[in-house]
Amino acid sequence: MVDTALFCRYLLVMAGVTYLIRMLPFVLCKRRIANRFVRSFLMYMPYAVLGAMTFPAILYSTSSRLSALAGFVAAVALAWKERGLLTVALCASAVVLAVELLGF
Amino acid sequence: MMQNSFVKGLKDGLPICFGYFSVAFAFGIFAVGQGLSAWQTVAVSLANVTSAGQLAGVPIMVGRLPFLEMAATQLIINLRYALMSVSLSQKVASNVSIVDRLIISFVNTDEVFAVASGCPGMVGRNYLYGLILTPYIGWSFGTAVGAVAGNVLPAIVISALGIAIYGMFVAIVVPAMRKDRAVLGVTFCAVGLSTLFRYAPGLRNLSAGMAIVVCAVAASALFAWLRPLEAEGEEAPSHG
Numbered sequence: 199m200v201d202t203a204l205f206c207r208y209l210l211v212m213a214g215v216t217y218l219i220r221m222l223p224f225v226l227c228k229r230r231i232a233n234r235f236v237r238s239f240l241m242y243m244p245y246a247v248l249g250a251m252t253f254p255a256i257l258y259s260t261s262s263r264l265s266a267l268a269g270f271v272a273a274v275a276l277a278w279k280e281r282g283l284l285t286v287a288l289c290a291s292a293v294v295l296a297v298e299l300l301g302f
Numbered sequence: 303m304m305q306n307s308f309v310k311g312l313k314d315g316l317p318i319c320f321g322y323f324s325v326a327f328a329f330g331i332f333a334v335g336q337g338l339s340a341w342q343t344v345a346v347s348l349a350n351v352t353s354a355g356q357l358a359g360v361p362i363m364v365g366r367l368p369f370l371e372m373a374a375t376q377l378i379i380n381l382r383y384a385l386m387s388v389s390l391s392q393k394v395a396s397n398v399s400i401v402d403r404l405i406i407s408f409v410n411t412d413e414v415f416a417v418a419s420g421c422p423g424m425v426g427r428n429y430l431y432g433l434i435l436t437p438y439i440g441w442s443f444g445t446a447v448g449a450v451a452g453n454v455l456p457a458i459v460i461s462a463l464g465i466a467i468y469g470m471f472v473a474i475v476v477p478a479m480r481k482d483r484a485v486l487g488v489t490f491c492a493v494g495l496s497t498l499f500r501y502a503p504g505l506r507n508l509s510a511g512m513a514i515v516v517c518a519v520a521a522s523a524l525f526a527w528l529r530p531l532e533a534e535g536e537e538a539p540s541h542g
Contacts, residue, residue: 200363205342208363208372213349215376217408220383224407225400227391238526240389243518244419245478245485246492247382248471250517251412253493254500255510256468261461269462273469277476283317283417290469291324295462 265297303423304395311432314421318413318433319440321470324463325353326441330448331460332357337364340449347445351409351438353467354510355379381515386415395424402427409434413467416474484529492521 200208231237253270260266273290281289326347333343338360350356355376362372387410398406406427414434418425452460479486495517499505508516 199337199339200342200366204366205338205345205363207369208359209345209349211369211372212346212355212359212363212376215373216350216352216355216380216383219377219380220387220410221404221407223384223387224391224410225403227388231392234530235526237392238530239522240385240392241531242484242488242522242525243385243389244416245475245489246518246521247386247514248412248416248475249489249492250496250514250521252468252471252475254497256465256472259464259468261457261464265461266465269465269469270472273465273472274476277473278480280477281473283470283473284320286473287317287321287466287469290465290472291462294465295458298458298461 260294260298262298262302264302265294268297269294304426305421305423305429306395306397306426308428308432311429311434312436313432314417315414315433315436317470318411318417319436321413321467322437322440323444323447324466326444327448327452328460328463329353329356330445330450331452333360333445334449334452336360340446343449344442344446347442351411351441352380352383375509378509378512378515381512382412382518383410385515385518386410386412390415390418393418393421393425394430395426398427398430402430406430406434409438411437413437413470413474416471420474420478484525487529488521488525491524492517495520 231240256270257263257266260269269290272293273286276286276289329347330340330343333346333356334340338346346356346360350359358375358379359372362375387407390410394403414437418430418433421429475485475489479489496513499508499513499517505513
């Protein structure tokens with residue numbers, strides 16, 4: 199157990215740092231960036247971040263490599279067919295559940 | 303072109319809300335298991351709204367490690383949000399005031415950012431408020447349910463829910479990769495780098511949060527140089 203006073207101090211540090219990282223660039227960058235390289239960089243960045251966050255981490259997101267791999271393949275297949283976010287997420291979970299129920 | 307419908311924002315936020323519910327649920331179980339009380343666990347989610355940062359932060363609290371370590375860990379894991387905030391700042395319409403920015407940036411998560419980025423044209427304040435509302439509720443409520451009732455769900459269900467948030471990332475990236483060659487290239491490049499950083503001796507010692515920042519910056523910079531956008535005008539070629 200962490201007592202309330204100590205917990206609040208930790209929480210303040212944690213949430214304060216997290217908020218400042220998000221807030222400062224968003225509030226300070228108000229003008230349109232004209233530089234072509236910077237604009238291109240910022241356009242590609244979301245996909246690079248999501249790609250790097252997803253793989254290979256997704257393979258370790260369930261209790262077995264095999265079920266995670268099956269879920270990943272299912273997610274890619276459905277996303278390729280342009281199914282919505284929720285459909286893809288829930289189907290990936292369902293495939294993981296099915297594979298793990300089979301004993302893998 | 304500007305997207306400024308609150309209802310459209312709500313609709314786009316709903317899948318994030320459901321995705322968060324399951325991930326936050328898992329976080330709730332984790333934090334209580336680590337030794338936080340249920341209300342402390344919920345307070346962490348209400349104040350931070352960041353999955354990776356929270357997962358790393360709870361053991362630091364419970365272990366009573368130095369405050370500096372807490373600050374440094376959060377800075378590194380969450381540094382990607384600074385990039386996202388700069389990117390999003392270029393996409394918000396002029397009706398988004400400073401106060402709006404102060405509020406919206408609080409819930410500028412990976413998924414909110416990804417969905418807002420995928421919107422054609424600029425995004426307005428009503429749309430953004432609609433977009434962040436349900437994910438915030440899903441994140442807090444999911445944490446509470448996980449913290450209080452987590453041990454009623456069988457382990458196999460919790461394991462299956464673990465992949466949900468990654469499934470959502472896949473659903474955002476893959477259609478954009480299909481439509482735009484440069485997005486395909488930049489994503490494969492980032493995935494290749496992150497695989498290297500996960501397994502290669504030496505490189506794998508870098509923290510997961512820092513590795514994401516390095517991979518994303520390297521891949522985006524490479525493609526911004528190789529395949530820059532056309533001159534000023536309609537942006538985000540990656541959606542149809």
